[in-house]
Amino acid sequence: MSAIPPRLEIRNLIRRFDGQPVVNDVSLKVSPGQVTCLLGPSGCGKSTTLRMIAGVEMQDEGEIYVDGNLICDTVFRVPPERRHIGLMFQDFALFPHLTVGDNVAFGLAGSKEQKRARVEELLDKVGLTRFIDGYPYLLSGGEQQRVALVRALAPRPKIMLMDEPFSGLDNRLRDDIRDQTLEILKQEDAAVLLVTHEPEEAMRMADEIALMRDGRIVQQGAPYNIYNAPRDKQAVAFFSDINVIRGKVKGALTETPFGQFLAPGVPDGNEVEIVIRPQHLKIEFDRSGKGPLPTPQHGAAARGEVVRARFMGAESLIEIRMDYDGSILKATVPNVFLPNPGRVLWLMFRRDRCFVFPAG
Numbered sequence: 472m473s474a475i476p477p478r479l480e481i482r483n484l485i486r487r488f489d490g491q492p493v494v495n496d497v498s499l500k501v502s503p504g505q506v507t508c509l510l511g512p513s514g515c516g517k518s519t520t521l522r523m524i525a526g527v528e529m530q531d532e533g534e535i536y537v538d539g540n541l542i543c544d545t546v547f548r549v550p551p552e553r554r555h556i557g558l559m560f561q562d563f564a565l566f567p568h569l570t571v572g573d574n575v576a577f578g579l580a581g582s583k584e585q586k587r588a589r590v591e592e593l594l595d596k597v598g599l600t601r602f603i604d605g606y607p608y609l610l611s612g613g614e615q616q617r618v619a620l621v622r623a624l625a626p627r628p629k630i631m632l633m634d635e636p637f638s639g640l641d642n643r644l645r646d647d648i649r650d651q652t653l654e655i656l657k658q659e660d661a662a663v664l665l666v667t668h669e670p671e672e673a674m675r676m677a678d679e680i681a682l683m684r685d686g687r688i689v690q691q692g693a694p695y696n697i698y699n700a701p702r703d704k705q706a707v708a709f710f711s712d713i714n715v716i717r718g719k720v721k722g723a724l725t726e727t728p729f730g731q732f733l734a735p736g737v738p739d740g741n742e743v744e745i746v747i748r749p750q751h752l753k754i755e756f757d758r759s760g761k762g763p764l765p766t767p768q769h770g771a772a773a774r775g776e777v778v779r780a781r782f783m784g785a786e787s788l789i790e791i792r793m794d795y796d797g798s799i800l801k802a803t804v805p806n807v808f809l810p811n812p813g814r815v816l817w818l819m820f821r822r823d824r825c826f827v828f829p830a831g
């Protein structure tokens with residue numbers, strides 16, 4: 472019995488500019504109906520990866536397969552227009568001299584009636600049928616974006632490549648359009664590779680996130696796993712603010728003002744960094760100069776004084792200067808909690824919510 476090959480597979484792609492690899496041994500697979508987000512900071516090689524798959528940039532090494540068939544290596548190359556790939560970029564442009572309907576029909580083959588039916592079907596999905604005979608300038612930015620999306624999907628591409636497709640939209644529109652886009656992508660069953668530098672976008676859209684840094688995929692998995700089992704400090708920091716507490720290891724344990732932490736596999740004498748997100752620090756009130764007693768789940772409490780507290784809308788952010796070394800830790804709590812500067816508070820850490828990494 473042979474397994475069904477992934478819709479898109481790239482193997483060991485390398486692209487160098489001036490001798491420097493900007494995409495460095497990148498491999499990944501995407502199945503039909505699956506959205507994979509390439510997530511990483513600006514300049515890490517995301518767009519170059521997408522451009523190689525689209526066929527507008529040639530790799531120096533590696534192969535690209537669609538449904539198990541080689542479409543490009545360093546010798547053989549299917550031209551971009553025969554790859555059955557739909558493209559959507561931030562600076563998409565509708566043809567201003569064509570009607571909305573003709574824009575969507577642009578890449579379609581078939582009879583006039585067949586084309587019209589497909590255009591109507593897609594415009595209906597994005598609620599824009601009334602504009603079918605109008606021109607793009609009549610549409611808002613969000614509406615144009617939706618037309619660009621269905622134009623790319625009209626020829627039923629096997630693969631959709633999307634590069635920061637929502638970054639031109641204002642915040643209010645963005646969430647709705649993301650959700651609607653996701654629904655249509657799922658209905659159309661394309662394999663989607665979406666490039667973004669925004670973690671919230673990747674969390675919202677992706678079935679799988681491939682975290683990219685310096686030309687490499689450093690971690691890949693479901694959003695839940697990437698968020699909750701990050702492989703290093705940078706991976707934690709990519710999704711939220713972080714607090715870092717350092718400690719030295721002795722007998723697979725490290726002693727800190729917050730009690731002991733397990734540091735399995737780290738040799739004695741080496742330093743570790745204990746990383747915790749602000750929402751996982753637990754704030755306790757001072758009880759006549761004392762903090763709460765240690766617990767197995769939260770360890771020991773460390774004393775500090777409030778430096779600043781700000782209301783952020785859904786949560787409050789409290790910055791606390793710690794007695795033990797004068798460093799500032801950040802904690803967030805839901806709703807409103809605005810203690811005055813100078814107030815004494817005690818912080819504890821949930822052991823199951825912090826990450827211990829060898830110090831790098």
Ligand SMILES: Nc1ncnc2c1ncn2[C@@H]1O[C@H](COP(=O)(O)OP(=O)(O)OP(=O)(O)O)[C@@H](O)[C@H]1O
Pocket residue numbers: 488489493511512513514515516517518519520668
């Ligand atoms: N044609 C080129 N010639 C030389 N360097 C290039 C070329 N194209 C891209 N680069 C460089 O390769 C690196 C990766 O660029 P790329 O656009 O793939 O990154 P990115 O992760 O998509 O970033 P952004 O989100 O800012 O577009 C950058 O340092 C960029 O300057």
